[in-house]
Amino acid sequence: MRIDCKHVWQHISAYIDGEVDAELRAEIDKHLETCEICSAVLDSTRNVVVLVADDRVFELPAGFSDRLHARLEKELELAGPS
């Protein structure tokens, strides 16, 4: 049975994460060979996932780590963990 575009979209996230079974993957791959819309949807979704994962997108505020460890240092002096 040939799967349609909507069916492919439902599984795009799982497909990107490699979480679809071999049979479904083969069907999606076959669909992608001939469907330029689904190929573009897949490529653009994957592109978004790759971009947001870059460390430059979400950076800790400047000095965050220093302030955290300075506060911890005080706490460590005050009390033990038991």
Next chain:
Amino acid sequence: MTAPNPQFEAECIRRILAGERHLFHDLIRPCERPIYFLLMSILRNETEAEDAAQETAIKVYLNLKNFRGDAQFRTWVLSIARNEGLGRLRKAGTRREDSLDAEADDQTGDYTPAILTSWREVPLEALERQELGAMLRKAIEGLPEIYRNVVLLRDIEEMDVRETAAALGITEGAVKVRLHRARALLQRELTPRLEGFAPRQKGLFGWFKA
């Protein structure tokens, strides 16, 4: 992000509890980013998230003896962070999205992606342009909280489905569904605006198209 190292963590915890308190700095360091960004996702305020992150680290330290080792250390730390964040929202009386979020999970909703017929990849180098990072952050910040939390842990902190589920106190199935919806929403929101960041294509004779 730094991958967790259970052996290092177990050894560290043992030595900290035996009195080498200073080792706690090394133990908590790999968790700093996910702690902060999870709290940022819950509290949506930098100052508040930073303060809550510090409180979380202190609570982790004070409760270290209660860590059983049956969960990953980072998962345990993130559940403490989540409780800290939610506690602050409750205290401030601003647990605004609770009921909406619960409903959102059951809805089928419209998660149709933006339809396009071709895609030119936006390379990571494009992130040198600050407006691209700002655009991505804004899109993620605009997601409903339940989707934002999952995207942050799964796609930004690159945690696996199991750990994300444990840290957020939801099922693995819910992680997958929310991640799918979040990615579809992001694709729809960002795709039309990302095109401007793709490199220009070379024309037939190597010229750049206008």
